[in-house]
Amino acid sequence: LLLAVMLPFVALAIKLDSNGPVFFSQIRVGKGGREFRLYKFRSMYEDAEEHKGDLLMHNLHDGPMFKMENDPRITRVGRFIRKYSLDEFPQFWNILRGDMSLVGTRPPTRDEVKCYENHHFRRISMRPGLTGLWQIRGRNSIANFDEVVSLDVEYIRSWGFFGAIKIILLTVGSLLRPRGSRGM
Secondary structure, three states, X not given: OHHHHHHHHHHHHHHHHOOOXXXXXXXXXXXXXXXXXXXXXXXXXXXXXXHHHHHHHHOOOOOOOOOOOOOOOEOHHHHHHHHXXXXXXXXXXXXXXXXOEEEOEOOOEHHHHHOOOHHHHHHHOOOEEEEOHHHHOOHHHOOOHHHHHHHHHHHHHOOOHHHHHHHHHHHHHHHHOOOOOOOO
């Protein structure tokens, strides 16, 4: 319901700000290596993926994930919807389809998985989530890929209903006071 209410406003803002589709989709890797199409509101220019290679030297991560401070591929509206995590709401469709859970591990890209070492594969032993420990304990401030993996493995080891509820409540709290998204 929340997605249905916000869709026309976010869609209009995206269309007025830049050319291209309202939604961005990308193949991600889920439980057991099963690939699925993840959906988000588009926060970057339409040709952003084509320019990623030119920006790799600015990667804030020391592993296969890519994040960049003040990424020039992000639109003005994109910075706003990322700051408040509005770009993530279409992932509720992925949850309804069974590709993702509300709480879980961070869903990696194909390129990330290609760079995995053996111990990294543990993070795709369960269904990825819209939120997780990485979201509430660091979000974009974590630059070490092994730390992201460590948080995912910690979640897998301690998985439980009440732990998931706690993560959901802490995620809502972080959304109400956005910090750490750095417009990435």
